[in-house]
Amino acid sequence: MVLHLVPRCSARLFWASPGWRRTYTQGTSVGLTSLGCPRHRHSPMARRGYSSASGSPEVMLTPERYPVQRLPFSTVSEEDLAAFERIVPGRVVTDPEQLEAYNVDWLRSVRGCSKVLLRPQTSEEVSQILRHCYKRNLAVNPQGGNTGLVGGSVPVFDEVILSTALMNQVISFHDVSGILVCQAGCVLEDLNAYVQERDFVMPLDLGAKGSCHIGGNVATNAGGLRFLRYGSLRGTVLGLEVVLADGTILNCLTSLRKDNTGYDLKQLFIGSEGTLGVITAVSILCPPRPKAVNVAFLGCPGFAEVLQTFSTCKGMLGEILSAFEFMDSECMQLVRQHLHLTNPVQESPFYVLVETSGSSAAHDAEKLTSVLEQMLNSGLVSDGTMATDQRKIQTLWALRERITEALSRDGCVFKYDISLPVERLYDLVIDVRARLGPRAKHVVGYGHLGDGNLHLNVTAEAFSQELLGALEPYVYSWTAEQRGSVSAEHGLGFKKKNVLGYSKPPEAMKLMQQLKVLLDPKGILNPYKTLPARA
Numbered sequence: 001m002v003l004h005l006v007p008r009c010s011a012r013l014f015w016a017s018p019g020w021r022r023t024y025t026q027g028t029s030v031g032l033t034s035l036g037c038p039r040h041r042h043s044p045m046a047r048r049g050y051s052s053a054s055g056s057p058e059v060m061l062t063p064e065r066y067p068v069q070r071l072p073f074s075t076v077s078e079e080d081l082a083a084f085e086r087i088v089p090g091r092v093v094t095d096p097e098q099l100e101a102y103n104v105d106w107l108r109s110v111r112g113c114s115k116v117l118l119r120p121q122t123s124e125e126v127s128q129i130l131r132h133c134y135k136r137n138l139a140v141n142p143q144g145g146n147t148g149l150v151g152g153s154v155p156v157f158d159e160v161i162l163s164t165a166l167m168n169q170v171i172s173f174h175d176v177s178g179i180l181v182c183q184a185g186c187v188l189e190d191l192n193a194y195v196q197e198r199d200f201v202m203p204l205d206l207g208a209k210g211s212c213h214i215g216g217n218v219a220t221n222a223g224g225l226r227f228l229r230y231g232s233l234r235g236t237v238l239g240l241e242v243v244l245a246d247g248t249i250l251n252c253l254t255s256l257r258k259d260n261t262g263y264d265l266k267q268l269f270i271g272s273e274g275t276l277g278v279i280t281a282v283s284i285l286c287p288p289r290p291k292a293v294n295v296a297f298l299g300c301p302g303f304a305e306v307l308q309t310f311s312t313c314k315g316m317l318g319e320i321l322s323a324f325e326f327m328d329s330e331c332m333q334l335v336r337q338h339l340h341l342t343n344p345v346q347e348s349p350f351y352v353l354v355e356t357s358g359s360s361a362a363h364d365a366e367k368l369t370s371v372l373e374q375m376l377n378s379g380l381v382s383d384g385t386m387a388t389d390q391r392k393i394q395t396l397w398a399l400r401e402r403i404t405e406a407l408s409r410d411g412c413v414f415k416y417d418i419s420l421p422v423e424r425l426y427d428l429v430i431d432v433r434a435r436l437g438p439r440a441k442h443v444v445g446y447g448h449l450g451d452g453n454l455h456l457n458v459t460a461e462a463f464s465q466e467l468l469g470a471l472e473p474y475v476y477s478w479t480a481e482q483r484g485s486v487s488a489e490h491g492l493g494f495k496k497k498n499v500l501g502y503s504k505p506p507e508a509m510k511l512m513q514q515l516k517v518l519l520d521p522k523g524i525l526n527p528y529k530t531l532p533a534r535a
């Protein structure tokens with residue numbers, strides 16, 4: 001039972017090292033600053049902050065695995081291709097090999113058969129594309145970094161793929177308010193590097209940061225690792241520019257903290273997964289870059305102790321607590337086996353990652369150390385290690401952030417992203433493990449405990465309807481009984497659209513359908529996603 005307090009190396013002041021603190025004029029506008037470097041022009045499968053399961057067998061076409069009928073949209077003709085070529089010259093992709101990566105999702109679980117990918121650079125181009133598709137009744141699949149986990153980012157049939165990858169310009173950054181305005185295709189990690197140089201951070205961080213686009217993050221209302229500290233994108237996104245189904249450009253790109261003039265239309269598009277409009281630009285509030293970041297990785301003897309550790313951290317770390325993540329021992333087993341990561345503490349049934357972000361390095365480290373010592377002495381924690389330097393912080397975060405990658409190397413993965421009252425969070429994992437027995441290879445639980453968000457994942461050698469039948473609707477009914485959410489942060493996409501009713505009443509679903517009809521009367525935007533098919 002040792003608490004390994006990592007030697008405080010000089011790099012612990014990484015966040016405040018002299019040299020990065022620069023002075024900028026108030027309201028610095030950077031014009032259109034390109035964030036795109038060549039590696040970002042790789043296919044979306046190439047990056048997610050980590051690699052996809054490679055060498056996997058051919059992915060089945062979506063309609064072969066799922067019961068879904070193509071709706072009566074037009075098919076892309078030679079005339080359409082010629083019109084697209086006039087709108088985005090040289091940026092119309094029809095080569096089947098190049099299209100493959102845009103037709104298949106990151107998990108390699110669903111596959112469309114789109115024949116064309118368009119790569120606009122401006123909102124005006126997006127508008128012209130949609131105007132054409134609307135007139136021609138062509139279905140469109142808006143696509144960001146293609147890192148989604150619910151099949152929302154790839155076509156189901158032959159929808160035209162509209163990629164935001166070349167819309168990667170920063171439009172302005174205000175260095176007093178921290179308000180960033182950028183195009184939708186900026187990669188999250190690049191934006192974070194950009195604002196960090198200016199003493200701010202993005203209010204959002206995800207395992208997929210190296211590939212995901214800010215537009216996709218907003219469209220899916222992504223949660224991620226900084227949610228506990230900075231809250232939902234519904235609070236930090238200040239304005240949006242959106243192109244509607246008929247090509248109308250809706251400019252709500254305001255950069256105001258307060259604006260009570262009428263309905264807050266941007267909220268409609270946040271989390272609508274490209275079904276109501278295509279987000280082309282985002283105005284977002286970036287918090288100041290914390291001067292001191294510390295991370296502790298702890299082993300806990302049981303889930304009750306994980307909960308008490310959380311209460312203790314909330315009570316004693318207060319305003320500097322910025323993340324509280326947990327994972328079970330099977331997760332640790334998988335990251336060791338598939339990614340060769342090292343467990344830095346003694347084997348435990350549960351592990352917890354606690355991060356603090358504050359303004360005083362010495363004070364924060366002292367505070368965290370004393371909390372950890374107290375928890376160790378009381379038996380809440382059986383072992384722990386703490387990092388104050390960036391390299392070690394990243395090593396500890398990798399154990400948690402890379403679980404998704406480890407799971408994808410373990411076989412076929414069934415994913416559930418559930419919100420529950422925090423005290424019941426792990427009961428679902430225990431129940432499902434008992435229910436499946438040897439039919440599953442692994443049943444793991446991990447996630448954003450501080451936000452009441454469980455990632456329940458089940459792996460098997462191969463996809464099986466029988467296993468799926470044992471999991472669903474069991475997991476959804478279980479969740480609904482607790483008044484939880486069947487999608488905490490990943491959205492509904494294609495795979496979860498039919499379970500919306502477990503978390504929303506019929507009246508809410510009806511209103512959602514009506515809003516869809518109002519904004520997209522022909523239903524061309526990301527069809528077969530988010531809302532259940534109408535009877």
Ligand SMILES: O=C(O)CC[C@@H](O)C(=O)O
Pocket residue numbers: 149207224400401403404415416417447448455456457
């Ligand atoms: O793969 C998953 O189920 C979760 C992915 C992501 O939301 C995470 O928190 O790591």
Ligand SMILES: [Zn+2]
Pocket residue numbers: 224447448455489
């Ligand atoms: Zn998550």
